[in-house]
Amino acid sequence: MKSFRASAGAGEIDPEVAWKAVASRDAEARFFYGVMTTGVYCRPSCSSRRPLRKNVRFYATPDEAERDGLRACLRCDPKAERRADPAAAEIQDAVRFLEEHSGEAPSLGELARRSGLSAAYFQKTFRRLVGLSPKQYLDSVRMRKLKAGLAAGKDVTETIYASGYGSASRVYERAGSELGMTPAQYRAGGRGVSITYAEVASPLGRMMLGATSRGLCFLQFGESDADLLSKLRKEYPLAGLEPMAEPRHPDFDGWIEALNGYLAGIRTSLDLPLDVRGTAFQMRVWKYLQSIPYGEARSYSEVAAGIGEPKAVRAVATACARNTVGVLIPCHRVIRSNGELGGYRWGLERKRVLIDTERAGRPA
Ligand SMILES: [Zn+2]
Structure with missing residues (x-):
């Protein structure tokens, strides 16, 4: 068994080695990783969704992570001592x-035999070290795989079996408490993720950013913080929402500075990690929008033609209106063929300012 141990000093x-340990949830790894988008730090063995590599930093001790503005994960409790157990x-x-092997649903007896321990001792030790019984742990692995499969848009029945559930009815029995919805509903709109959010001032008024461990999933403008929070809730009704701890992580403040520089026309490019989900059609439209150069505009029909669906002009407009990350997915660069602005989710006045700012700052 390969293991990773951080050497003595920070x-x-x-x-590279540390990232491999995080990716494989190495239970022996003796370091911690922080996720810059959520402001949380974890043990490598944490059962939470793996973050994107570029959002991660490594720390030798919990203190180091906390000095960097991060807070301890509630799930893996990185501050709790773990005594060596025989x-x-x-x-x-x-x-x-x-x-x-979650798909094969190994029994307690099999697991104990594999490890050469008695079933009772195995069960007791497993619970003490992992915090769950082997059965509960197996359930959590299957539920995680099920959610991941459904969120990725895979076939419902296939995903249910691949996750180790012997029948669909068993999943539906548990769907109420674990998924919050039936698998099909989860695939359609469920999230089951944690989102950290923060409200900040911007040249376009109050702005809220929300991020998962993988990137920004929400950037919207509103009249007040309460208004923005209700928009976030409406967008992600099933997600766990948590305000970003103060003081905010320096990386986050760096993003805000970059974003505000961009909104003020001082910067013409931004490279912030995104974590957006939509229908396959919406994703195609949003991806296309990101290819429109700074300072330029396209008509709704040009976008429709650009994604190979020339008749889907109205659907393109709807996909623009459903954009959850304003500015970063530049739906403001789509206007009517006759030059009129068309609509904008956050008000035409903001769209006009964005277009004018970009035209003024467009590289010659
Ligand atoms: Zn954790």
Whole structure:
């Protein structure tokens, strides 16, 4: 079994090795990783969704992570001491086995036999070290795989079986408490993710940013913080919403500075990580919008033609109106063929300012 141990001093963590440990949820890894988009730090073994590599930083101790403005994850409790246990290696091995073989639903007896421990001792030690019984852990792995499969838009029935559920009815029994919705509904609009948000001032008025561990999922303008929070809730009714802790992480403040520079016409490009989800059609439209150069505009019909659906002009307009990350997916660069502005989710006045700012700042 390969394991990772951070060497004695801070700053000696090899980011490549550390990232591998995070990706494989290495239970033996003795360091911590922080996710810049959410302001949370975790143990590598944390069961939360894997963040994007570029949003992650590594720390030798919880103190270091907290000095960097991060707070401890509630799920993996990185500050809790973990005493070495004589059976730790066996239990870690069992955890990995469960992750890889959740579809086969190994029984407690099988797991104990594999580890060479008695069933009772295995069960007790597993619970002490992992915080869940083997059965509960197996359930959580399957539920995680099910959610991931559904969120990726995979076939419902296939995903149910691939996740290790013997029948659809078993999933539907649990859907109420775990998914909050039936699998089909989850695939259609459910999120089940944690979103950290912050409100800031911008040249276009109050602005709210929301981020998952993978990137920004919400950038909208509103009249007040309460108005923005209700918009966020409406957009992600099932997500866990949490205000970003103060003081905010320096990376986040860096984003805001870049964004405000962009909105003021001082910068002409932005490279912030995004985590948006939509229908396949919406994703095609949004991707196309990101290819429209700074300072330029396209008509709704040009966008429709650009994605190979020349008749879908109205659907393109709807996809623009459903954009959840303003500015970063530049739906303001789409106007009517006759030069009129058309609509804008955050008001025509803002669209006009954005277009004028870009035209003035367009590279010659
Ligand atoms: Zn965690």
